[in-house]
Amino acid sequence: MRVKNPPPAKYAFGYKRPPQSGNAINGLNEPEKRRARHVFHNATGESLPWDALDEFFSQINVWGVVKHMLANVWQMRRQEGPVAPQQVQVDDPAAMARDIKQVAKNLGAGIVGITEIFDEALYEGHEVPYKYAIVIGLSMDRSEMEHVPHERAAVEVMRAYREVSRIAIELSEHIRDMGWPARAYGNPNSTDILHIPLAINAGLGELGKHGSMISKEYGSNFRLATVLTDLPLAVDAPVDIGVQDLCATCQRCVLDCPPQAIFPTKQIVRGEEKWYVDFDKCIMYFTKTYGCAICIEVCPWSEPGRGSWLMETLLAKRKP
């Protein structure tokens, strides 16, 4: 899809004294590996350099978004709870992983993957007392998302966050009923974990040029939530679906980004070469348009029914 006449990247708001660059906070051009730091949509209660814009974003947002956000806050009270005293013994982690994925799908999940928790998936200064992450993806309604950048799409994004959070909460309750500790992590506000690195390691997709994950099933037209647990589970392996091949030459998101925030080549970020989006440019347009999302919707992978064909075509091209 193409976005017709997006608003220009000119702003009636800004900082008089600009805070530390979000790119510096994110570790752009840093050669050493380190964990990520919170930069926006932070729910830890810590004070951060971009807090004023974050608050402004909440206050100018439309009621449809705020309504879902408040309902999400309320349901997240169930992210943790009592663990049943009788523990279900797990002799076959692979069978348990299949069962858990089926439960998640019965609750409404679109895609589900499992990984062990690793260092780069935790924010700096945060630890979690769990071994596994179950990452859940839920597709958004494409007919609403086609309106990006518009409040209709913003409402759909928050509705999807609320719904995928509900699935994670109910899955965590199911695991706790089995006598194993579990905690659900919703979105978009972050505390301990980074959902995208976990999702990539859990085999749900690959990082795309627009800085979001691309899955075979939905492209980038989805939202994530995660359940952390100690329930013994077989883990999934990261996948190669050809995203790197496409993003190396495709310029769709780069060209369609009004503030020109998407780097056309991979950058060094916290000691790793990866796709990266200029935070300082992106966040102003993101705020102006209640969450933008142009890049994820113009991505060829997000075209419904196209993912499998793209994957097969791209992987076939590699054969000599």
Place this chain on the structure above:
Amino acid sequence: MRTIDSSYSGQINRLERLKRDVRLLWRIARMLYSYLVEGHRIRKRLHDKEARGEIFYVDEDLHA
């Protein structure tokens, strides 16, 4: 209107959970009030400044 994730609360009893829920409801009510009242003022100030061709400085005008 920042949301704060709840602290770990796995093994709290029913009364403590009720207290936590009441605190959370109170926080949601404050967030709602903030959006409706403060947010209304902020949105109005933004539009006024925009109409005059001025910049709304988030680090100065948000709580002015």
